[in-house]
Amino acid sequence: MDRPVLLVVADSLAYYGPKGGLPADHPDIWPNIVARELNWDVELVARIGWTARDAWWAVTQDPRIWATVPRAGALILGVGGMDSLPSPLPTAFREQIRYVRPPALRRVVRAGYGWAQPRLAHLGRPVALPPRLSVEYLEQIRAAMTNLRPGIPIIGTLPSIHRCDAYGRVHAGRPAAVAATTAWASANGVPLVDLKDAVQENILSGNANPDGIHWGWDAHVRVAEAMLATLPRA
DSSP states (O other): OOOOEEEEEEOGGGTEETTEEOOTTOTTSHHHHHHHHHTOEEEEEEOTTOOHHHHHHHHHHOHHHHHHGGGEEEEEEEOSTGGGSBOSSOHHHHHHGGGOSSHHHHHHHHHHHHHHHHHHGGGOOSBSSOHHHHHHHHHHHHHHHHHHSTTOOEEEEEOOOOOOGGGTTOOTTHHHHHHHHHHHHHHHTOOEEEHHHHHHHHHTSSSSOTTSSSOOHHHHHHHHHHHHHHSOOO
16 A cells, blocks of 8 residues: 655755755755654655745646545645745846846856845845745645545645855844734644744754854754644654
């Protein structure tokens, strides 16, 4: 009999360690710690910078998710943190830089973005995705998954914290994101893991990633423990 699959749709916090990005099968990232403890398989669908909107696009467009849903023992939505970060320059602009031609012009545009983003981020707003839209996308995911798999456990997350220079070390959008996500989760019976509680000590220590936003190994262990405490056990 096939083992259940832990389906994780997330941003880069799910697969970055203290020195950078890691392959999806790295044993020390939190999705694999959780799956190992449950004796489940894991399908990690994630990318750097993903918001709740990107998660919805993945659910509707990624055939890996379609193939996993019938076997999924639980879905963890590890998105929402990026939504709450200051994004004074439109996210769409950042995403389009890669398409600028010729390469010399692309380098100039990227350098300009890299100069402006942390300085404008001190304004604290606008955020990458307003809380109202974030929870709309989360609800679309929840409704779609429960329609396909009634009763499937779904776990949401509250945003992590950061001290990232690229975002001006500003996270003024977090309280509104927490309030909106908590209200959505309460209305729909979705348990939440507060990533801040799990990773704060690590982020403020010298053991996290030097970029100020991704975590060290202690944080991955703490997040895994929080997930395991929240997931219903058979």
